[in-house]
Amino acid sequence: MVRRVIEIDEEKCNGCGICAQACHEGAIGIIDGKAKLLRDDYCDGLGDCLPTCPTGAIRFVEREAAAYDEEAVKANMKKRQEEQKKPLPCGCPGTQSRQLKRETTANAAATPVTSQLSQWPVQIKLAPVNAPYFQGADLLIAADCTAYAYGDFHNRFIKGRITLIGCPKLDMVEYAEKLTEIISNNDIKSVTVVRMEVPCCGGIEHAAKSALQNSGKFIPWRVVTVSTDGRILSEM
Numbered sequence: 001m002v003r004r005v006i007e008i009d010e011e012k013c014n015g016c017g018i019c020a021q022a023c024h025e026g027a028i029g030i031i032d033g034k035a036k037l038l039r040d041d042y043c044d045g046l047g048d049c050l051p052t053c054p055t056g057a058i059r060f061v062e063r064e065a066a067a068y069d070e071e072a073v074k075a076n077m078k079k080r081q082e083e084q085k086k087p088l089p090c091g092c093p094g095t096q097s098r099q100l101k102r103e104t105t106a107n108a109a110a111t112p113v114t115s116q117l118s119q120w121p122v123q124i125k126l127a128p129v130n131a132p133y134f135q136g137a138d139l140l141i142a143a144d145c146t147a148y149a150y151g152d153f154h155n156r157f158i159k160g161r162i163t164l165i166g167c168p169k170l171d172m173v174e175y176a177e178k179l180t181e182i183i184s185n186n187d188i189k190s191v192t193v194v195r196m197e198v199p200c201c202g203g204i205e206h207a208a209k210s211a212l213q214n215s216g217k218f219i220p221w222r223v224v225t226v227s228t229d230g231r232i233l234s235e236m
Helices: 018-022 070-082 153-158 176-185 199-215
Strands: 002-008 028-031 034-037 058-064 138-143 162-166 190-196 221-226 232-235
Touching: 002 034, 018 028, 138 153, 138 176, 138 199, 153 190, 176 199, 190 199, 199 221
Parallel strands: 138 162, 138 190, 190 221
Antiparallel strands: 002 058, 028 034, 221 232
16 A cells, blocks of 8 residues: 655664654664664654654655554564563664673772863753853863763863763754854864764764864864773774
C-alpha cells in the first residue's frame, strides 16, 4: 500500500539520537552513527520525530510501505524493554548501563586538586556572546559527560582555555547558532571539541564544525573523543 512514512537524510543526520527517543513506537534506531527507519510497519506516519530533529534530516514521503502494525510495535517495545543489557528504544549506546572498576593507590587522596575553570557561566545556552574573556581565547567546547569520564579533564582540557559545555541529547537545542555568534564576534585563537564516543554526542561536534564554517574564519581546531571508561580514543 502507498502511505506516508518518514525518510531520513543520512547526509544531514548527526547521530544525536533525539528522533529515536521521540519515536514512541521504536521505529527509529541509531546504526553506525546515523538514524535509521528500522521497519516500515513500526512507523505510524504521525511524525513525532520531525520537530525534534536539530538538523532537519527527517521528512515525510508517500511511498509503497507496509501498513502500520500496532501489535508488532507493542511486541517489539516489550521485548526491548526486557533486554536489560541492551539500549532502550532510543537506540543510543550511551544508555547502556555498565559498572566501571578502577585500581586505586594508597596516596590517591594525598594531593588536593585545584579547579582550572577561569570563567562562568559554562553552559552554552547561558554564556554571553560578547563576554570579555572570549577575546584572544583558546575555546573549549565539551560535552558535559566528558568531564566526568576523563579523570584529568581540568588539567588536560580546561587549563588555559575558556570552557563551554552542553549536551545535544538532553538540552534539545541546536548549539550552532549560538556558537557561530561567539566565534564571529570575538577573537577566538583556537577551538578544541571534546566529545564522548556515543553517537548522540556527535551533535556537539557537528554544532562546533558548523559554527566554524558559518563564521567564515580560519581558526585551528581539533576534536578529541573520550571513551565511556575514561580513555582518549582519538584526537584529530
